Amino acid sequence: MSDRWILSSSPHLHSGHSTTRIMGDVLIALIPAVIASFVLFGWRALVVETVCVASCMAAEYLSCRVMKKPNSTGDLSCMVTGLLLAMNLPVSIPLWQAVFGCVTSIVVAKMMFGGLGQNFVNPALVGRIVLTGSFPGDMNTWTHPFAWLGRAADGVSSATPLAMLKNGEIVAERYSIWDLLLGNRTGSLGETCALALILGGAYLLVRRVISPAIPLCFIGTVGVLALLCGENPVYHLLGGGLMIGAFFMATDYVTSPITTSGKILYAVGCGALTMLIRLGGSLPEGVSFAIVIMNITVPLIERITKPRPFGAERRVRR
Amino acid sequence: MNRYWQSFSKGLIRENPTFRLVLGTCPTLAVTTAALNGLGMGAAATFVLVCSNIVISLLRKLIPNSVHLPAYIVVIAGFTTIVQMLVKAYLPAIDTALGIYLPLIVVNCIILGRAEAFAGKNSVGLSALDGLGMGCGFTGALVLMGAIRELLGKGTLFGWPEGGMIPAIGVFALPAGGFFVFGVLVWLTDRLSVRLQGRNTREELSSEVCAACALAGSCHGGACLKKEGGDAS
Numbered sequence: 092m093s094d095r096w097i098l099s100s101s102p103h104l105h106s107g108h109s110t111t112r113i114m115g116d117v118l119i120a121l122i123p124a125v126i127a128s129f130v131l132f133g134w135r136a137l138v139v140e141t142v143c144v145a146s147c148m149a150a151e152y153l154s155c156r157v158m159k160k161p162n163s164t165g166d167l168s169c170m171v172t173g174l175l176l177a178m179n180l181p182v183s184i185p186l187w188q189a190v191f192g193c194v195t196s197i198v199v200a201k202m203m204f205g206g207l208g209q210n211f212v213n214p215a216l217v218g219r220i221v222l223t224g225s226f227p228g229d230m231n232t233w234t235h236p237f238a239w240l241g242r243a244a245d246g247v248s249s250a251t252p253l254a255m256l257k258n259g260e261i262v263a264e265r266y267s268i269w270d271l272l273l274g275n276r277t278g279s280l281g282e283t284c285a286l287a288l289i290l291g292g293a294y295l296l297v298r299r300v301i302s303p304a305i306p307l308c309f310i311g312t313v314g315v316l317a318l319l320c321g322e323n324p325v326y327h328l329l330g331g332g333l334m335i336g337a338f339f340m341a342t343d344y345v346t347s348p349i350t351t352s353g354k355i356l357y358a359v360g361c362g363a364l365t366m367l368i369r370l371g372g373s374l375p376e377g378v379s380f381a382i383v384i385m386n387i388t389v390p391l392i393e394r395i396t397k398p399r400p401f402g403a404e405r406r407v408r409r
Numbered sequence: 410m411n412r413y414w415q416s417f418s419k420g421l422i423r424e425n426p427t428f429r430l431v432l433g434t435c436p437t438l439a440v441t442t443a444a445l446n447g448l449g450m451g452a453a454a455t456f457v458l459v460c461s462n463i464v465i466s467l468l469r470k471l472i473p474n475s476v477h478l479p480a481y482i483v484v485i486a487g488f489t490t491i492v493q494m495l496v497k498a499y500l501p502a503i504d505t506a507l508g509i510y511l512p513l514i515v516v517n518c519i520i521l522g523r524a525e526a527f528a529g530k531n532s533v534g535l536s537a538l539d540g541l542g543m544g545c546g547f548t549g550a551l552v553l554m555g556a557i558r559e560l561l562g563k564g565t566l567f568g569w570p571e572g573g574m575i576p577a578i579g580v581f582a583l584p585a586g587g588f589f590v591f592g593v594l595v596w597l598t599d600r601l602s603v604r605l606q607g608r609n610t611r612e613e614l615s616s617e618v619c620a621a622c623a624l625a626g627s628c629h630g631g632a633c634l635k636k637e638g639g640d641a642s
Contacts, residue, residue: 191578199589225579 110207114167116300117339120291121174124335127274127284132182133239136280140177142186146193147173154202168207172196175215178281178335179379180222182234183248188226192218212386213343216379223379233277251277252330254375262326271329282332292338301342304354305361309337312362320370327369336361336378346386353389353396360385416527416535420542423606426519427550428598433519436510437551438587444567447555449503451548453496453511455541457488458520462528462540464488469529481524482515489514519547550594557590558582 128136151169155162163169173193180189196218201210223230234248252262252271266276274284281288295301313333317324327333341347341361348357361381368377426432433454440446464484465472472480493511496504504511514520523543528536560566562582564575580586 187576221580221585224583224585225577225581227579 110166110168113300113344114171116295116298117171118167118174120294120300121171121178121281121339123287123290124178124281124284125174127287128178128182128280131236131274131283132234132280135182135239139180139182139184139186139189139280140174143177143180143189143193144170144173146190147176147197150194150197151202154198158202160206163206166207169197169201172201172214172218175281175335175339176218178339179215179219179279179332181230181232181279183232184222184229188222188229191225192222195221208345210345211389212383213340213346216340216383216386219379220383233279235277236275236283249277251375252326253369256322256326256330257369257375262323262330266330268325268329271325276330279332282335285329285334288334288338292334295338295342301338302351302354304351305342305347305358306337308355308358309333309341309361309365312359313365316363316366320366322370327366331369331376332378333365336365336382340379341382341385346389348389348392348396350393350396350398353392356392356396357385357389360388413535413538416531417538417542420539420544420546421549422546422598423602424543425546425550425598426522426543427547427554428595429602430519430522431595432522433517433547434591436513436517437554438584438591440507440510441551441555441558441587441590442562442582443506443559444552444555446503446506447551447553448548449496449500450507450510451544451551453492453507454514454517454519455544455548456492457485457514457517458523458544458547459537459540460488461485461520462523462536463533465524465528466531466533466536472529477529478521478525481521481529485520485524486515519543554587554590554594557594558586562586 125137125140128140147169148164151164152162154160155164173196176192176196177189180192196214200212200214200217201207204210232248233251238248250258250260252266255262255265270276272285274287276283292301292306296303296306310328310333313327314324317327337358341358348354361378364381364384365377368374368380374380420426422429424430427434427437436450436454440450461481461484465481468480468484489512492514493504496507496511523540527539531539556566558581560575561578562580564577565571581590
């Protein structure tokens with residue numbers, strides 16, 4: 092406990108933190124990834140992102156109207172959901188499917204549970220998982236970067252690095268570490284350019300929007316487990332959706348624990364489940380499922396990591 | 410006449426076993442990936458329901474109270490076996506689609522519930538109509554759910570049109586979509602029921618249903634829920 096926590100009597104100054112400001116910061120942090128998606132995948136990337144953001148806002152506005160609640164589109168959280176969902180889609184996704192995913196995210200995962208602060212899982216990830224379950228073909232068509240400029244080396248689409256690992260192909264023959272860092276690989280819109288995501292994550296850390304516990308433990312667990320299992324950790328860190336998941340999805344305030352020990356437990360769980368799905372499951376990528384499963388365990392984590400009041404008994408009795 | 414119509418019609422919407430009493434949820438969620446499966450399951454269950462209601466109503470004065478549950482189950486199991494053999498012989502496609510859920514009609518709570526709540530206390534005619542009404546309510550619910558899930562999840566209705574002319578949203582054919590459609594339909598039936606009967610139906614329903622429920626002794630008719638302002642049904 093540092094002196095940051097000493098409370099004095101009123102009047103207090105408001106720090107200026109508000110939902111709108113935090114969500115605005117997340118949107119700013121996503122700008123590098125949006126630019127990277129445009130450079131890599133072309134105009135259609137921007138079209139998909141615009142459609143997703145617009146349909147999320149429309150879905151939230153209409154939900155508020157139907158549920159006779161005050162209009163909550165102004166807090167920007169629905170824009171964050173829409174942009175994050177777009178980042179999780181392949182560039183070739185049919186637009187009506189993207190709209191369906193956005194409506195699922197906002198209406199089913201968020202507004203039906205009571206709106207922002209009441210959703211028990213990350214809405215954008217629900218949208219992604221529902222789309223993956225509904226349209227496995229369209230959701231797994233990975234266009235090669237720079238195909239929009241007609242400069243694709245071979246063919247228009249190919250497997251993601253993680254899918255190549257799963258099939259036992261050698262990733263190093265196709266992608267160098269620089270390719271993975273800069274995003275010159277197949278994948279969904281926002282996940283490929285690790286550098287842009289790290290830049291955005293660093294911005295969020297500097298602005299204290301997120302605490303480092305979740306991203307560091309999540310990425311660290313994946314790296315350590317990859318090493319222990321005899322895999323090349325670079326491909327597991329940079330080859331899938333880990334960066335966007337660790338910095339932008341797992342850190343969602345509503346669906347992550349409050350205490351630092353809880354955050355560590357949660358993030359280690361995310362990392363372990365990710366590696367379990369990647370190495371043991373039938374799917375090549377498991378970040379989204381891992382985060383959603385850990386989202387569901389958050390109430391339990393909160394219960395066991397509840398801070399003990401000074402002088403209270405060690406055992407929590409109910 | 411009114412009494413007979415009442416016995417039959419209450420199962421359709423007001424006490425619909427699937428959407429209002431939320432009984433028999435397991436087969437409901439499992440087999441409604443296609444409308445035809447729902448129809449097959451509903452018809453099989455309706456047959457067992459009507460026959461077992463009639464037989465149990467006939468025997469209601471002979472069965473000693475202390476062994477009434479095993480006796481009911483024996484009657485229900487007998488009719489379920491008949492249905493299973495008939496379906497296996499004449500509708501093998503339906504048999505494959507329904508799988509284990511066809512013999513599991515034995516433990517379908519709608520059937521035992523109606524035997525316990527109605528057939529064991531009422532005359533043969535009323536019991537038969539009650540079984541028919543409940544069976545029609547169950548079949549209607551399954552066909553409706555199956556149609557919605559098949560149309561959205563596979564882009565067909567009763568297997569037509571073939572070849573994917575309508576774009577399919579696969580999640581509706583998956584278990585998660587089943588729960589979602591089920592929840593939405595429970596909500597819509599509740600709205601419809603309130604609109605048809607007025608707001609007090611929920612309390613009336615809970616008192617009728619609680620009388621037949623095995624947990625009635627320990628939950629006090631949902632008294633704790635009512636106290637918290639929740640919905641007892």
